[in-house]
Amino acid sequence: MISILIAASIGLLVSILLTPYLIRVFSRQGFGQEIREEGPQGHRSKRGTPTMGGVAILIALVAGYFVAHVIDWMRGSPNGPTASGLIVLFLAVGLGIVGFLDDFIKIRKQRNLGLNKTAKLVGQLVVAVTFAVLVLQFPDANGLTPASQHLSYVRDLALIFLPLPVFIVFCYVVISGWSNAVNFTDGLDGLAGGASAMVMSTYVVISFWQARLSCQETPQAACYVVRDPLDLAVVAAAAAGACVGFLWWNAAPAKIFMGDTGSLALGGLVAGLSVTTRTELLAIVIGGLFMVEMLSVVAQIAVFRTTRRRLFRMAPFHHHFELAGWAETTVIIRFWLLAAICCMFGLGLFYSEQLAAAGA
Template identity: 75%
Template structure:
């Protein structure tokens, strides 16, 4: 519990203090956001706002994670970070680097398109496959690996197993889907950061609950067969603190944008947490706001190609309401509220399943 609190507090402090430094540096370097011409006209005024602020979130996450472990190791409470924690942090950082390249190309070429689709796909593929392969290794003393071959809801669904090749493909699909979903959501000031903070806060609770009811320590009805849940709670707390601290400067009117650096990294963390905690399908509920944003893009493209008509004024979904006349802050706050409802509903499902499984 001490590690969770320390990770969140350190990440929050680093993010709040480091972000304004990035704003000054990026402003001097001319690292400003390009705005797509077909977007809402009100966004044209945001052109030139510093981007790549996701760097601050990642630095804060690493500082929170390593700082918390440094303290608790000195106190003799734990030995070292786990394989699960390292892998999720690696996945987050790897996708953040892909996003950083994308943002940097946009800035250098003065356009709203960075890496082409193939290059971004290759980047996500390399990071995703590396994570998938490593997640099936590093068995602990109980022969548990960080991930399993099974699809999961709140626990593994034993009769749906992918096998090694199938798991690697599935893992890449999950990572690509969530990283793109968070990327689509990052279109309004603070929308993705605030929504992500709620998801990570929910996973702090879920991971800590799994730790308190771990099958390796409490072999009873309703226990969870999840490796390193406490370490994953520390990662989630660091991510939550980093997002909240960044949100201080990213809230409307934003002084800096997270860019693809931040959105791809946070999407990777969402995917990694869902697989490591055996809650891949539950994440669709908890991160419902991201899922809906991505679904809106898919539906818009599919319907337009089939009929030549658009079902939304613009996709992703949040732009539809902007073009309908809603103020940007109104859209953001209402989407935050919906994101909070999704997170709480997902947490309720998690707890009710525990009661049904005989844990209560």
């Protein structure tokens, strides 16, 4: 528990102290955000706001994780970084690098489009396939690997086994889906950062719960077969702290944007944690706001291509309400409330499944 608190505290401190430094550096270098011409008119004033603030989130995440382990080691704890924690960190950093390249090209070419679709697809594909291969390696003393080839809700669904090629494709779809979902959500000041902090905090609770209910101390039906759940809680705590620290500067009116550097990395964290905690299906509920934002884009494109009409005034979904006359801060706060409801509902489902399993 102490390592979780340390990771969250270090993530918060590094992020909240590093971000203003990045604001000054990026402002001097002219690393300003380009705004979509067809976007809401109120967003034109945001042009030139420093972007790539996701760098602070990534540095704070990595610092929080490793400082927590260093302090644990100094306290005499035998536990160190685990395969599960390091692989999830790899996924976040790898996607963050793809996002950084995307942001950097936008800035250099002064346009709202960075990497072309093929380059971005290849970047996400390389990181996702590498993650999918690594996450099935490194068995512990009990032969348990960081991930399972079974599809999972809270525990593995025994009837649905994914052969290795299918599992790799599945991981790519999950990683690409979540990274793009968070990326679509990152359109208003603090919206993605606040929602991500809630999702990461939810995974702290879930992972800690899984660690407490190990199969050595719990009846088989009610235990969680997850490798390194406590270390995954440390990763999630560092990420939650990093998001809150960044949100201090990213809240409306934002002094810096996270850019694709941050949104792709945070989406990767959601995907990585869902796979390693065996909650791929439950994550759809926990990250419900991100799912709605992504589906709004898909629905908008599908309806427009088939009927030549727009389902929403503008996609992603949050822009629809802006164009309907809602103030930006109103949209942000109400969407934060939706994110909180999704997280609480996801925790409720997790707990109710545990009660059902214990009763069985």
